[in-house]
Amino acid sequence: MTDMTPVLRVEGISKSFGALKASDNVSLDLRPGEIHALIGPNGAGKSTLIKQISGSLRPDSGRIEVLGRDVTDLDTVARARLGLGRTFQISSLAMEFTVLQNVVLGALGARGRAFSFFRNVMKDKALLETACRALERVGLQEEAQRRTADLSHGQRRQLEVAVALTLQPKLFLMDEPMAGLGASGSKALTGFLDELRQEAPILLVEHDMDAVFALADRISVLVYGAVIATGTADEIRANAEVRRAYLGEEDAA
Amino acid sequence: MSILLILEQVLNGLQFGVMLFLMAAGLTLVFGVMGLINLAHGALYMVGAFAAAAVAGLTGSFLLALVASLAAAAAAGAIVEVAVIRRLYDRDHLDQVLATFALILIFSEGTRWIFGSFPLFLDVPDYLSGPVTLPGGIEYPMYRLTIIAIGLVVAAALFWLIARTRIGIQIRAGEADREMIAALGVDISKLYTLVFALGAALAGLAGALVGAIQSVQVGMGEPVLILAFVVIVIGGIGSIKGALVGAVLVGLTDTLGKVFLPQFFGLFLEPASATSVGASLASMLIYILMALVLLVRPSGLYGGSN
Amino acid sequence: MPTRETTLNIALAATLLAVPLLALAMDEIFIITLATKVAILALAGVGLNIALGIGGLVSLGHAAFFGIGGYAMGILAAHAQNYDPIMEVPFLIEGTNQMPIIWLVAIVASALAALVIGALSLRTSGVYFIMITLAFGQMLYYFAISWSAYGGEDGQSIWVRNEFPGLNTLDPIQFFLIAYVILCVVLVFSARLARSPFGLALAAARQTEERVMTVGLTPFHLRLVAFVISGAITGLAGALYADLNRFVSPTMLSWHTSGEIMVFVIIGGVGRLFGPLVGAAVFILLEHILGGFSEYWQIFLGLLLLLMVLFARGGLIGAVAGREVAHD
Numbered sequence: 001m002t003d004m005t006p007v008l009r010v011e012g013i014s015k016s017f018g019a020l021k022a023s024d025n026v027s028l029d030l031r032p033g034e035i036h037a038l039i040g041p042n043g044a045g046k047s048t049l050i051k052q053i054s055g056s057l058r059p060d061s062g063r064i065e066v067l068g069r070d071v072t073d074l075d076t077v078a079r080a081r082l083g084l085g086r087t088f089q090i091s092s093l094a095m096e097f098t099v100l101q102n103v104v105l106g107a108l109g110a111r112g113r114a115f116s117f118f119r120n121v122m123k124d125k126a127l128l129e130t131a132c133r134a135l136e137r138v139g140l141q142e143e144a145q146r147r148t149a150d151l152s153h154g155q156r157r158q159l160e161v162a163v164a165l166t167l168q169p170k171l172f173l174m175d176e177p178m179a180g181l182g183a184s185g186s187k188a189l190t191g192f193l194d195e196l197r198q199e200a201p202i203l204l205v206e207h208d209m210d211a212v213f214a215l216a217d218r219i220s221v222l223v224y225g226a227v228i229a230t231g232t233a234d235e236i237r238a239n240a241e242v243r244r245a246y247l248g249e250e251d252a253a
Numbered sequence: 254m255s256i257l258l259i260l261e262q263v264l265n266g267l268q269f270g271v272m273l274f275l276m277a278a279g280l281t282l283v284f285g286v287m288g289l290i291n292l293a294h295g296a297l298y299m300v301g302a303f304a305a306a307a308v309a310g311l312t313g314s315f316l317l318a319l320v321a322s323l324a325a326a327a328a329a330g331a332i333v334e335v336a337v338i339r340r341l342y343d344r345d346h347l348d349q350v351l352a353t354f355a356l357i358l359i360f361s362e363g364t365r366w367i368f369g370s371f372p373l374f375l376d377v378p379d380y381l382s383g384p385v386t387l388p389g390g391i392e393y394p395m396y397r398l399t400i401i402a403i404g405l406v407v408a409a410a411l412f413w414l415i416a417r418t419r420i421g422i423q424i425r426a427g428e429a430d431r432e433m434i435a436a437l438g439v440d441i442s443k444l445y446t447l448v449f450a451l452g453a454a455l456a457g458l459a460g461a462l463v464g465a466i467q468s469v470q471v472g473m474g475e476p477v478l479i480l481a482f483v484v485i486v487i488g489g490i491g492s493i494k495g496a497l498v499g500a501v502l503v504g505l506t507d508t509l510g511k512v513f514l515p516q517f518f519g520l521f522l523e524p525a526s527a528t529s530v531g532a533s534l535a536s537m538l539i540y541i542l543m544a545l546v547l548l549v550r551p552s553g554l555y556g557g558s559n
Numbered sequence: 560m561p562t563r564e565t566t567l568n569i570a571l572a573a574t575l576l577a578v579p580l581l582a583l584a585m586d587e588i589f590i591i592t593l594a595t596k597v598a599i600l601a602l603a604g605v606g607l608n609i610a611l612g613i614g615g616l617v618s619l620g621h622a623a624f625f626g627i628g629g630y631a632m633g634i635l636a637a638h639a640q641n642y643d644p645i646m647e648v649p650f651l652i653e654g655t656n657q658m659p660i661i662w663l664v665a666i667v668a669s670a671l672a673a674l675v676i677g678a679l680s681l682r683t684s685g686v687y688f689i690m691i692t693l694a695f696g697q698m699l700y701y702f703a704i705s706w707s708a709y710g711g712e713d714g715q716s717i718w719v720r721n722e723f724p725g726l727n728t729l730d731p732i733q734f735f736l737i738a739y740v741i742l743c744v745v746l747v748f749s750a751r752l753a754r755s756p757f758g759l760a761l762a763a764a765r766q767t768e769e770r771v772m773t774v775g776l777t778p779f780h781l782r783l784v785a786f787v788i789s790g791a792i793t794g795l796a797g798a799l800y801a802d803l804n805r806f807v808s809p810t811m812l813s814w815h816t817s818g819e820i821m822v823f824v825i826i827g828g829v830g831r832l833f834g835p836l837v838g839a840a841v842f843i844l845l846e847h848i849l850g851g852f853s854e855y856w857q858i859f860l861g862l863l864l865l866l867m868v869l870f871a872r873g874g875l876i877g878a879v880a881g882r883e884v885a886h887d
Contacts, residue, residue: 054773080775092773094766096883105763109774114760115784121756167774290686340869346686347617351825352868354818358861366855479697479814482690490686533705540698544679547691551683 005068006031007171007201013052013062015225022048023059024226030171035193035202037212040222041245046205047089049222050175053203054086055079067170080109085169085200087160089176093148099159100144103131106166134162138192154185161192171200178208190214213237221245257391262512263505268397270504271404275459276481277488277496278411279452285428285491286448287342292353293333294456294481295474296360301326301457302464302473303364306373315378319461326457327450334449339442357475365471372470375461400462407455408497415493424448428491480507483539487546489556498554503539510535564880568833572743575836579735591731592803593847597839598738599799604823604835605742605749606792611821612830613753614785615765617689619817620676620696624790626703626812627672628665628797633715633807635661640718656721658728658737661798669794670787672699677786681779696817703809714808721802738799742836745792750832752788761785793820822864828874831883837875 006029015023022045030036040046051057053064055076064072071079080086093102104121107130108114121127135141138158143151151159157177164172177193178186190211193202197217206212212219213233220230223245229236236242280294304325309318337356341349377396384392415421423444426434435441460474467473484503488495515531522530546554561569575594582590603625610616638645638654646652655661680691709715720728728734752758764771764778771778801807810816819842826841827834842860849856871878 056769056772076769076772077775077777080773084773086773088769092767092770094763094770096766097763101759102763105759105771106774108756108760109771109776112775114756114776114781116756117758118751118755120751120754121759122754124756127756163770163774284686290689337865337869344868346689347611347829348868348872350617350619350689351821352865354822355861355864355868357818358857358864362855362858362861366858475814479693483694486687486690486694529705529707533702536701536705537698540694543691543694547679547683547687551687 004031006065007067008053008203009063009065010049010053011063011065013049013059013064015048015052015057015059021225023052023062024224026062026222026225026227028220028227028230030201030203031217032201033197034217035197035204035215037216037219038203038205038222039207039209039212039219044222045225046222047175048225050173050205054084054173080167081112083167083170085164085167085172087157087164087172087174087177089179089205091153091156091160093156093159093163095147095149097148098145099135099140099148099151100128100131102148102159103134103162103166104128106134106163107131110167130166134165137165138162139188153180154182157181157185157189161189161196169200172196172202172204174202175205176207177204178206178211186211257389260389260391261393262509264391264393264397264401266505266508267501268401268404268504269508270501271401271408272459272463273477273480273484273504274404274408274497274500275455276477277484277500278408278493279455280481281485281488281491281493281496282424282448283452284485286424287427287445289338289341290346290349290353291338292350292478293356293360294452295478296357297326297330297453297456298460298474298477299360299364299471300329300460301454302375302460302469303368303373304457305461305464306375306469309375310373315376315381315465318375319458322457322461323454326460327454329457330450330453331446333453334446338449339445342445361471368471370471372468373464375464375469377465396465403458403462407458411493420444420447480539483543485553487543487553489553492553492555495553495555503542506542507535507539510538514538562880564831564876564883567876567880571833571836572746575840576739579732583732588731591735593843595731595735595738595803596800597836597843598735598742599796599803600820600823600839600842601836602738602742602745602799603793603796603820604827604839605745606789606794606796607820608789608824608830608835609749609752609792610782610786610789611824612834613758613765614761614782614789616681616782616786616789618692618786618789619689619814619821620692620694621790621793621820622812622814622816623676623692623696623699624669624673624793625797625800625816625820626699626807626809627669628794628799629801629807629811630703630709630715630797631665631668631794632661632721632798632801633709633717635664636717636721637709637715656719658721658723658802661721661802662795665794665798666791669797670791672794673787673790674783677783677790681782681786693814693817696812696814700809700812700814703812710808712809714806714810717801717805717807720805734803738803741795741799745795746832753832757781757784822860826864826867826874828876831874831876831880834874834876841875 008030010026010028013023013026026049038046048057052059055074063070066079066082066084069082071082094105104127107127108121111127132141135144138161140155140158140162143155148159177189181189186208193215196202216233218230219233219236220227221236221242228241228245229239276294276298280291283289283291301322305318305322308321309315333356337352341352381396381399383395385395385398386392415424423434423439427444480503484499485496487502488499514535515528518527518531575598579591579594607618607621610618634645635654636656639656644651644653676695680688680695683691704712722728723737726733760771760776761781764781768778797811823835823838823842825838827836827838845856845860849859
């Protein structure tokens with residue numbers, strides 16, 4: 001019987017910017033081994049919610065727990081140290097570094113002890129091992145010496161995941177990992193994420209509906225800052241309110 | 254320590270503050286609208302002062318000298334904007350700092366080349382010299398009062414410009430979202446040149462006005478520039494209101510500090526130490542003020558998030 | 560197979576050593592002094608380069624540390640030459656004219672100042688940071704002017720050069736060698752720092768602050784440490800500079816000095832190990848060659864800097880050795 005205690009629990013998160021309610025009493029959780037997708041029309045508040053979960057934005061009210069621990073008052077760095085892995089919608093990588101350097105950075109962060117001034121970091125066996133393993137998992141090992149700025153968009157996405165992997169996170173927060181990937185790239189990433197869920201559950205913000213329905217164990221729908229439905233893919237597809245929210249979108253599209 | 258003395262120093266502080274505002278307004282506008290940090294602003298202050306001194310020397314008219322200061326500084330600003338500044342908008346702050354620092358070198362040494370190292374003189378016109386008796390019996394120099402008045406008028410005019418005119422709307426929109434106003438069809442290059450020249454003109458005016466009290470010499474703009482930076486950090490970058498509040502705050506703190514701190518220390522230290530400690534502390538006072546403001550409000554008093 | 564840049568660096572280091580030795584042979588003492596100046600100013604730039612080049616911190620107030628180092632020397636040596644203790648109660652602290660002690664004091668004093676200034680300034684970023692560092696530098700400048708105990712605006716002269724055990728520091732070539740050795744040691748340190756875990760994390764923080772946080776590292780701490788190290792090195796340079804000139808004055812604290820140090824770094828190539836050396840050499844050469852023709856030579860410095868910023872961002876080393884090769 002798999003352990004069902006949520007790895008991530010979001011309870012009653014609310015956030016307003018002036019008159020705009022970006023997050024309206026949002027509650028959801030992330031269970032071990034699952035991929036929980038967060039979908040919703042543009043402007044629904046997905047980014048705001050992700051920022052509050054990752055620690056870069058403070059909620060006005062509510063509670064966030066990671067592995068049973070209250071992290072509401074902790075900042076991004078502290079949450080990362082607790083095992084919150086993150087990929088960004090707009091690639092957040094050191095462009096001047098090589099691929100390997102970026103992953104070594106991740107491994108360094110995971111190990112701590114960044115205040116070491118005399119060793120050659122790129123010759124550190126332990127860091128290199130962690131880094132290379134991560135690169136192999138995403139399939140970028142051939143590109144290790146390439147400058148990150150020279151990578152294709154899809155490869156940068158892979159690199160993002162590799163860096164997140166070095167943390168050996170307890171959970172993943174992924175913000176539109178499929179964005180900008182072509183059909184084959186999406187397919188490859190979908191397969192990868194499918195496997196990844198066994199290591200650590202994934203809270204996935206996505207617009208790509210094919211990927212969402214293929215991957216997600218559960219889906220939460222966010223509209224105007226509030227979760228209007230949470231359920232399996234079938235439940236969500238059948239949900240009338242969701243269809244209304246999205247049908248409106250599709251009409252306009 | 255008489256009330257009269259205190260009031261006189263308050264007025265001095267106000268006058269200083271108002272001059273700082275003229276400098277700071279230009280700086281904060283340029284940063285707010287164009288996102289550019291301009292170290293050469295002090296050079297424009299100097300250009301205004303030199304132009305005024307030159308014209309006053311030629312024509313004998315103070316009024317013409319002031320007009321000349323506005324025109325020369327605005328022109329210099331416009332030329333510099335088109336030739337150099339324009340290329341810096343998309344660059345990072347380091348590049349902007351270096352390029353404008355280079356401009357300072359060019360302007361300062363260039364001015365020294367043309368005018369020499371000796372200060373020029375700009376005299377307060379007769380009709381503005383002499384004391385004025387204010388209610389309460391204080392005698393205060395007419396000229397300094399005029400400066401305060403001019404400064405307040407300019408502040409009012411600026412607020413009116415920003416709040417009520419089309420240019421003002423463009424400026425405010427530009428501060429909020431630079432790309433958007435381009436998309437809306439506003440001629441960005443003209444707007445930017447205008448804003449830059451406006452800021453320059455204000456600096457030039459300040460230089461001319463102060464030049465009559467102090468002297469007109471190369472490098473006169475630099476201490477003022479740094480203070481203007483302190484003002485906009487305290488007031489909040491991009492905010493004219495912040496510039497005014499910050500400027501008055503800095504002006505008063507500096508002036509009153511310099512006068513009263515030595516006296517304060519004189520209460521319990523011997524005179525020589527009191528003057529020395531008091532003067533030292535007074536010179537650091539505004540920076541301490543800046544540090545305190547930043548501890549409490551890192552974006553300044555009226556600064557939005559940047 | 561060493562990279563182009565490494566070869567260039569070795570050549571530069573060799574040239575800096577060869578020139579004064581040659582000058583010694585030809586009895587051109589003045590050139591030895593110039594070379595010493597280059598070495599010391601380069602050292603100041605190497606300090607700044609750690610904060611600016613690796614960390615991306617545009618500190619326009621680094622003269623604060625240069626000046627603190629200088630005044631550390633000035634105060635210690637002044638009290639030594641006057642046989643006048645700095646403090647008698649509660650401890651006896653006398654002046655000293657021993658260079659190693661003076662250097663230690665300069666390093667510690669500048670590091671402490673950098674800690675305080677950095678802790679306050681690094682809470683901000685972007686333009687605010689630039690202006691605040693500038694303002695703090697100015698604060699110290701005005702303080703020094705008003706501090707009449709050490710000359711105020713006129714500065715403090717030190718009659719005799721300070722001593723280093725076993726060497727005759729008044730001999731130009733020996734003093735040059737002291738400065739040169741220190742520069743080389745610091746360059747090695749700086750190179751190792753850049754390749755270290757700390758260097759990687761700091762450079763990453765410059766490029767992508769968000770990513771650094773999400774791997775579990777705190778940019779503020781990284782930057783503060785970099786700022787302190789940077790300030791300490793520039794402070795050491797300040798002590799040496801004041802010793803070279805046997806004079807310290809508030810000018811060492813002015814923002815013009817801050818700007819100049821930044822100019823050395825930029826002309827050579829920001830972030831490049833030997834950038835400050837090239838920049839300092841170019842600056843000194845311009846000052847003496849162009850300065851011989853016109854006392855307004857800074858116009859040309861300004862023009863050079865402007866053109867460089869607009870069109871040749873990599874600095875001189877960038878022009879010769881190309882883009883930086885990733886460390887491995």
